[in-house]
Amino acid sequence: MTRGTTNPNRLRRMDRWIAAVHGAELRRVADPVAVDLGYGAAPWTAVELLHRLRAAAPRTRVVGVEIEPVRVAAAQPYAREGLVFRHGGFEVPVQGRPALIRAANVLRQYEEREVAAVWERLRARLAPADPGAGFRGGLLVEGTCDEIGRRHVWVALGPEGPRTVTFATRLGSLDRPSDLAERLPKALIHRNVPGEPVHTFLRDFDRAWAAAAPYASYGSRQRWIRAVRRLTADWPVTDGPARWRQGEVTVTWGALAPRD
Structure with missing residues (x-):
């Protein structure tokens, strides 16, 4: 269980990046499901994720997943059309394979040696690529930010493995x-x-x-x-001035990956 100290609007930088970079692919999926994994003691981040993703892909549904049953029960009053809350963890308890899994400030309490196995488990739950539809496969976005979301770094991974690292700041x-x-x-x-x-x-x-x-x-x-x-x-910076203006820069994972 995470500490659960999630403030409203904390994950805005990650959300906006996902909507801008992955929104077009979400629109191509027949049933775009996004998972907010480990949303914390309050469901603000899941509610905000639904709002921001639907601005880019109106059919998106969000599932908030928490390992602590008390938190799941407390979130139920915030459920609505397109937003549900479920008890679970890295098994990601949703039908089918989601087009997006967001795990913010979840792995920070784990040991470094455990990260690869968690990434592999979550990637296995992602929707597979569909080249004919222009879909590269589901996206896992895993990272860490400060308490009010001014500074944030995340890794984006597809079913095939890590793709990029993004640095974002106020x-x-x-x-x-x-x-x-x-x-x-x-x-x-x-x-x-x-x-x-x-x-x-x-x-x-x-x-x-x-x-x-x-x-x-x-x-x-x-x-x-x-x-x-x-x-x-x-x-190897992968984005351009439109994202730089937002206080972001994205680099290929291979350029920053650990040496061993």
Whole structure:
């Protein structure tokens, strides 16, 4: 059981990214089911996920899953058309295979050595790819954020394995990009040491941020965009200015994956 300390609007950055990046694929699925795994002591995140995903894919249904029965019972008054709550855990107790599983701040309490097995179990529950429909397969989004959602880092995984790592922040709260290191997901947080790719990435990001200091006079957004653009010379950044403007940057998983 997680601590359950979830504040309203805490997962807004992750939700908006999912809607923007995965929304088109959700629209192509016959029955787009999204799972909010480990929503916590209150169901705010599941309610918000339904609202944000339906703006991108109106037929989306959300299932909130919690391992603590008391929390499931407490959430029932918030159930509505398209939103239900169920007792369960990593087995993901829904019929069929969901198009999305979101697990935010769930694995932080686990050991690093346990993460791969959990990822594998959750990926096995994802909807398979359907190339004919333009669907790459379901998406598992697993990551960590601070208590009010200003800083967030997550890994996106498909049925085939990890795809990308996204760093997202409220730019006005940032002194330097490496401040996000404290919110790295469990698979990476202990790898922020010399010799590991994620440490090198954050070092290079800080250097790009320092080099972009003259753009701070135009605002932190312009400084961030300039710094990320500088990063693209050496790192496989997968998104563009439209997402950078949101205080985000996404890099391929392979570039940041642990060395062993």
